[in-house]
Amino acid sequence: MGLRKAAGLGKLGLPLGLLLCLLAQKPAGDTNTSADEADHEPVVTFVDSGLNVTEPKEVEFGPCTVTCGIGIREVILTSGCPGGESKCIVRVEECRGPTDCGWGKPISESLTSVKIPCIFVPPEDRFTYTWKMLIPDQQSLILPNDSAILEVHRDTHPVAFECDTNENDQLIASVKYTVYTTAAVTLNVAT
Known part of the structure; x- marks a missing residue:
């Protein structure tokens, strides 16, 4: 691994390491820990692997495949798609119409x-x-x-x-x- 590549990882690794350390610390004055709390790790979700993780994500729901009962619809991301795409499908989910x-x-x-x-x-x-x-x-x-x-x-x-x-x-x-x-x-x- 070259020095340039390692230096780039260091820039990302330092803020990431600090964030994980802060999340792992208990708040001051909190001495009670239940068995359930000890079993669970802090939940950290990284939405974007790029440097700009504060970019807002806008979601749009496609039309439901049915006018009544149960069907499916696409969930479309309209901002922050990979590769510069203006829209991308995030997932397909169930939707419900009138019974x-x-x-x-x-x-x-x-x-x-x-x-x-x-x-x-x-x-x-x-x-x-x-x-x-x-x-x-x-x-x-x-x-x-x-x-x-x-x-x-x-x-x-x-x-x-x-x-x-x-x-x-x-x-x-x-x-x-x-x-x-x-x-x-x-x-x-x-x-």
Whole structure:
């Protein structure tokens, strides 16, 4: 290692060493130390490896991928990006929209059955699902199915279903579906 390189490290090392020494010292008059405090080291976060560590960081949140329920969005840094970039993606995180997703569309349909999904993001087993059959002027009938997708056979009259997606007993999203009769679907296809 040359002298110039070592001198450059010395300029950065001295302030860094002083900072770590100051963080490691206990405040005067503080003689009580719990077992928890002894186990934890001081938290020091270096945001920037350059010399100007006081440069302000500005964060911008991208649009959520959903209008209801749970989705993802980009977190974008608009100041202090490496390489002189004006914007850079810092991370991707989950985002939530309103829980009421209204009326959904089945993922597959045939003349005899329909597959309808709850609202979720992978992994699907992270959530709990409650399927209900909606009955006009009566209390909903809770179905024994607790999976993310329900397959329903068409009946002689249209039936409405609702699925509530929960995480840690908190409602994340609710979506409804109408499953039409075979005759209605056949008539609709013919016209």
